[in-house]
Each structure stands twice: as C-alpha cells, then as structure tokens.
Amino acid sequence: MGRNTIRIGPLVLAGVIALGLPLAVRSVTYLHILVLLYLYAYLTTSWNLVGGFAGVLPLGHSAFVGIGAYTSTVLSLQYGISPWIGMMIGGILAAIVGVIIGLPTFKMRGAYFALATIAFAEGIRVMVENIDNLGPIRLNGPRGLQIPPLNTGLLNFMFATKEPYYYIILFMLAGVLLLTYAISRSKLGHYLVAGGEEPEAAMALGVNVARAKLIAMAMSSFLTAFAGTFWAQFTLYIHPKSVMSLDISFEIAFIALIGGRGSIAGPVLGALLLRPVTDFSRIYFGGKLPGLHLIIFGVVLILVMIYQPRGLQEPLTRAYRSVTKKLFGHTEAA
Amino acid sequence: MRILELKGVNKSFGGLKAVEDFNLSIEEGEILGLIGPNGAGKSTIFNCIAGVYPPTAGEIYFKGENITHQRPWDLCREGLARTFQIVKPFSSRTVLYNVTVGAFATTGKRAEAERRALKVLRRLHMQDVKDVRAGNLTIAYLKRLEIARALATQPKILLLDEVMAGLRPTEVDEMVKIIKELRESGVTIFVIEHIMRAIMALSDRIAVLHFGKKITEGTPKEVASDERVIKAYLGEEYGTA
Numbered sequence: 001m002g003r004n005t006i007r008i009g010p011l012v013l014a015g016v017i018a019l020g021l022p023l024a025v026r027s028v029t030y031l032h033i034l035v036l037l038y039l040y041a042y043l044t045t046s047w048n049l050v051g052g053f054a055g056v057l058p059l060g061h062s063a064f065v066g067i068g069a070y071t072s073t074v075l076s077l078q079y080g081i082s083p084w085i086g087m088m089i090g091g092i093l094a095a096i097v098g099v100i101i102g103l104p105t106f107k108m109r110g111a112y113f114a115l116a117t118i119a120f121a122e123g124i125r126v127m128v129e130n131i132d133n134l135g136p137i138r139l140n141g142p143r144g145l146q147i148p149p150l151n152t153g154l155l156n157f158m159f160a161t162k163e164p165y166y167y168i169i170l171f172m173l174a175g176v177l178l179l180t181y182a183i184s185r186s187k188l189g190h191y192l193v194a195g196g197e198e199p200e201a202a203m204a205l206g207v208n209v210a211r212a213k214l215i216a217m218a219m220s221s222f223l224t225a226f227a228g229t230f231w232a233q234f235t236l237y238i239h240p241k242s243v244m245s246l247d248i249s250f251e252i253a254f255i256a257l258i259g260g261r262g263s264i265a266g267p268v269l270g271a272l273l274l275r276p277v278t279d280f281s282r283i284y285f286g287g288k289l290p291g292l293h294l295i296i297f298g299v300v301l302i303l304v305m306i307y308q309p310r311g312l313q314e315p316l317t318r319a320y321r322s323v324t325k326k327l328f329g330h331t332e333a334a
Numbered sequence: 335m336r337i338l339e340l341k342g343v344n345k346s347f348g349g350l351k352a353v354e355d356f357n358l359s360i361e362e363g364e365i366l367g368l369i370g371p372n373g374a375g376k377s378t379i380f381n382c383i384a385g386v387y388p389p390t391a392g393e394i395y396f397k398g399e400n401i402t403h404q405r406p407w408d409l410c411r412e413g414l415a416r417t418f419q420i421v422k423p424f425s426s427r428t429v430l431y432n433v434t435v436g437a438f439a440t441t442g443k444r445a446e447a448e449r450r451a452l453k454v455l456r457r458l459h460m461q462d463v464k465d466v467r468a469g470n471l472t473i474a475y476l477k478r479l480e481i482a483r484a485l486a487t488q489p490k491i492l493l494l495d496e497v498m499a500g501l502r503p504t505e506v507d508e509m510v511k512i513i514k515e516l517r518e519s520g521v522t523i524f525v526i527e528h529i530m531r532a533i534m535a536l537s538d539r540i541a542v543l544h545f546g547k548k549i550t551e552g553t554p555k556e557v558a559s560d561e562r563v564i565k566a567y568l569g570e571e572y573g574t575a
Binding site: 185186187190191193194197198200201202203204205206207208209262310 | 384386405406407410411415416418422423424425426427431434435436438439442444447483484486487
C-alpha cells in the first residue's frame with residue numbers, strides 16, 4: 001500500500017459514497033438537506049479563498065449570493081437567457097462588486113474589515129428591497145421573483161426531482177475543492193497566506209499583498225455568485241431576505257471557523273457538522289424556538305475556539321494520520 | 335561599483351526628526367555596518383531604503399537607479415532584500431513554506447521555488463528543521479529563518495537588522511560565519527548590529543549614527559578609537575573623567 005493510496009483512497013471512497021447516496025436516500029426531505037449541506041460546503045469553500053487563506057474575515061458574502069441569484073433570474077425571466085449563461089454573467093458582476101468592496105476595505109484590519117463588509121452587503125440588500133424597477137429591470141422589491149416551473153431540463157437548469165440538483169451541486173463542490181487545492185499549492189496561495197499572517201514581512205519578500213487579496217476576492221465572489229444561481233433554480237423563488245440575508249454570511253463564517261479556516265477540508269467538515277444542526281433544529285424546534293441553531297453554533301464556536309483555535313480539521317487530520325501510521329506503518333508527510 | 339547610495343536622506347515623524355541629512359554609499363561586495371545607540375534612527379534608515387515609507391527629503395539610489403518612492407515588493411524583485419529586527423515568521427506554516435514564499439519572488443513554479451528554498455535552507459544549516467512549524471522555532475532559528483527567506487528572493491544586497499540580538503555567543507560566531515559566506519557568494523551586506531564583537535569582526539566599514547545624524551564613518555579600528563563614538567555610547571562624562 002503506497003503513500004498515494006493512503007492519501008487518495010479515502011477521497012475516492014467519499015466520492016463514490018456521495019455519487020451513490022441518492023440511490024439509498026429516497027426521502028425528498030433528506031435529499032433536500034443534503035443539497036443544502038453541499039451548497040453550504042461550496043459557499044464556505046469559496047469564502048475560504050479570502051476568509052481563510054488571506055486571513056481576513058469577510059461577513060458580507062450574502063451580497064454575492066444575491067447578485068448571482070438576481071442576475072441569472074432576471075436574465076432568464078425577462079430576456080429568456082439560459083440560467084447557465086446567467087450564472088457566468090452573475091459571477092462576473094459579483095467579481096466586479098467584490099473588487100469594488102475590497103479596494104477600500106482591505107486597508108482595514110480585523111473587526112473593522114468585517115464590519116465594513118457587513119455594511120456593504122446590508123446596503124445592497126436594503127437597496128434591492130426598496131427597488132421595484134431598476135430601469136427596464138424588474139426586481140420586485142421585498143416580494144422577490146418567482147420562477148415559473150414550466151420548462152424543466154438541463155438547459156433551463158430546472159428539474160422536477162431533487163436528484164439532478166444533488167449532482168449539480170456535488171460537481172460544483174468537487175470543482176471548487178480542486179480549485180482550492182490547486183491555489184493552495186500555487187504562488188498566489190503562498191502569497192495570500194503570507195500576506196494574511198505577516199503583511200509587512202510578505203511585502204518585503206516581494207508580495208504585493210493588496211493585489212493578491214483583490215485577486216482572491218474577485219475569485220471568491222465570482223464563485224459565490226454561482227451558488228446564488230443554484231439557489232434560485234433550486235427553490236424557484238428568491239427575495240432579498242432569502243438570498244441576501246446576513247444569516248447566510250454568518251452561517252458561512254460559523255462553518256469556516258468551526259471546521260477550520262484556511263484549510264481545504266475545514267469548510268466541508270464544518271458543513272457536515274453544522275448543517276444537520278440547522279436543519280433538524282428547524283424541523284423539530286422551528287415553531288417553538290426559531291434560531292435555536294444559532295445558539296448551538298455560538299456554544300460550539302466558543303468551545304472550538306478555546307480548545308482547537310485552528311478548527312476541528314486539525315485534531316481530525318492528526319488522528320487520521322496516526323491511524324494510517326498504525327495501519328500501514330509509515331508516516332504521512334504534509 | 336556603487337550598489338546603494340543615500341543622498342541627504344531626512345525622515346521626520348510629526349515633529350520628531352528621526353534621521354537628518356544622512357549620506358552613505360555602499361560598494362558592491364562590501365559588508366557595511368551601521369551602529370548607534372538605541373533610538374538613533376538605524377531601523378528608520380532601513381525602512382526608508384526598503385520602501386516601507388519614503389524619506390521626507392533626499393534620494394536613494396540602487397544600482398544607479400533612483401528608488402526613493404518605490405514600494406517594498408518591487409524593490410525585492412529588483413534584488414533588495416531585508417530582515418526585520420522583530421522577527422515576523424509566518425507562524426502557522428513550516429520553515430520550508432516560509433522560505434518558499436521568498437523564492438516565489440523570482441519564479442512562478444512551485445517545484446522550482448521549493449527546490450531553491452531547500453538549497454537556501456541547506457546553505458544556512460536549517461535542513462533539519464524544514465518541516466517544523468515556524469511558530470515553534472527557537473529565537474536563533476527564527477533569526478536565521480529571516481535571513482533564509484530574504485536570501486531565497488536572490489538579492490544583490492541584503493539588509494540585516496539585528497540578526498544577532500538575543501543569540502548566545504556560540505550562535506553569534508556561527509552567524510558571523512554565515513554572513514561572511516554570504517558575502518563570498520557575491521551578496522552585498524548592509525548590517526545593523528548592537529553586538530560590538532560581531533560587528534567589528536564582520537564589517538569592512540562602519541558608519542555610526544547618533545540622534546539621527548552620522549557622526550563618523552571608517553574602518554572598525556578607526557571607529558573604535560573615535561572619541562565621538564565613545565562619547566555617544568558612554569556619555570559626555572566618560573571623556574572628562
């Protein structure tokens with residue numbers, strides 16, 4: 001058994017299980033929960049490019065989800081453009097907005113940066129909530145936009161069952177994970193980590209920290225907008241509170257911090273742990289204790305920050321390595 | 335050939351004049367020491383050269399080119415590297431990762447960057463700690479890591495800011511040896527240091543800074559016997575006593 005088998009083996013196994021899961025899970029509710037789990041893993045992995053590697057804490061990624069959702073929905077409803085193309089356009093638009101937000105805010109540190117990104121995201125949401133028509137574009141203010149489920153099919157990004165959505169988000173997640181892996185090993189990845197940890201030292205070593213962060217922000221917002229389009233096509237109804245709410249930004253941050261920001265496995269691990277909490281607390285306590293999941297997140301976050309400040313991926317990776325070492329008798333480097 | 339030249343450099347912070355009318359030139363292949371009591375303005379001069387902030391007045395030339403208002407990352411790519419007096423490692427990453435960041439200044443490929451980083455680590459006798467997380471290193475290794483990272487950018491001139499402070503005497507000797515080897519390999523060295531024994535053994539020439547002004551410049555022997563230097567370090571009364 002070679003090193004690569006140990007490293008790749010579990011990944012292949014996880015992939016096979018994920019691909020086969022819809023065959024075993026016949027319940028629509030559980031499939032829905034799984035789709036949302038992957039969606040949040042995808043969102044957090046996209047967020048991680050800035051929030052993890054670049055070492056800042058953006059709390060306004062809901063704006064990019066909204067931009068993606070609204071762009072593709074408006075284009076398909078009013079202009080008959082396929083949501084797939086709308087998804088690309090939404091991504092580009094989100095990247096531009098991301099850079100515009102990043103230019104002034106990346107000069108700030110710590111909590112000030114987080115607050116500034118919240119302000120931008122909330123500003124955009126309030127604007128959309130109060131605009132019925134933006135020139136020829138119909139946004140419908142707080143009532144939102146409904147996508148009539150008329151023409152199902154791959155081209156229209158619309159399906160009568162949950163399974164196609166499941167596979168689309170699964171492939172999106174796999175894609176963004178591969179991209180993150182590639183970036184973490186690249187020059188950009190090294191520059192982001194360096195600039196995030198010690199900006200002065202990074203600059204002295206040839207790193208244009210501001211530029212690296214802006215590139216990461218553009219990529220992160222571009223990918224985040226894709227999730228917005230997916231969300232719109234999955235629920236077929238969007239309104240500012242559903243796709244631009246700060247709750248999304250906060251849940252992403254919770255997942256990242258608890259799972260382990262700046263690592264590749266962290267966001268997936270965080271989503272695996274936290275998404276079921278959200279969904280099941282909504283199912284069982286939604287009527288009596290709405291928002292219970294946020295209280296649970298808070299408690300978990302405090303415990304994780306005290307005992308594992310780098311997130312849960314670290315002790316789990318260590319445990320995994322010691323198990324493979326015991327089983328196969330040699331150490332795993334990096 | 336003059337590799338670095340400072341002409342009438344001034345730097346004030348608000349009303350405080352940190353550096354006043356400072357002139358200096360460094361020849362290629364030289365080791366030049368900059369000494370002076372605490373707060374004399376040594377690190378301020380380094381920061382002006384490395385582009386952290388521009389001088390209030392005056393000009394700085396590197397390889398004949400005016401670099402007075404250039405940014406740190408551009409200067410680094412042109413061959414001017416520096417270390418920090420207060421070490422700034424990328425603590426959560428390994429030693430190799432830290433040095434690889436530096437190596438990326440001159441290549442875009444990771445395999446090549448890592449190869450160069452390993453070469454630098456071997457040169458500084460750090461290959462044994464390459465997989466250690468930088469946050470867990472001892473101060474001696476942290477100081478050496480500062481040099482390794484800077485060296486990985488393949489500089490023409492290296493600005494060393496108190497790389498021997500806090501080291502034990504044997505570690506100081508080792509560092510002196512390393513710096514001399516660096517010069518042998520063709521890197522010009524501009525060094526700030528407090529440990530007199532080390533700076534005397536290292537430098538071809540020494541400049542002395544006192545309250546932001548250069549009070550003298552010369553060979554280690556000349557500087558050591560200069561009355562102004564003795565006064566600067568030991569106080570006015572020492573001369574008359």
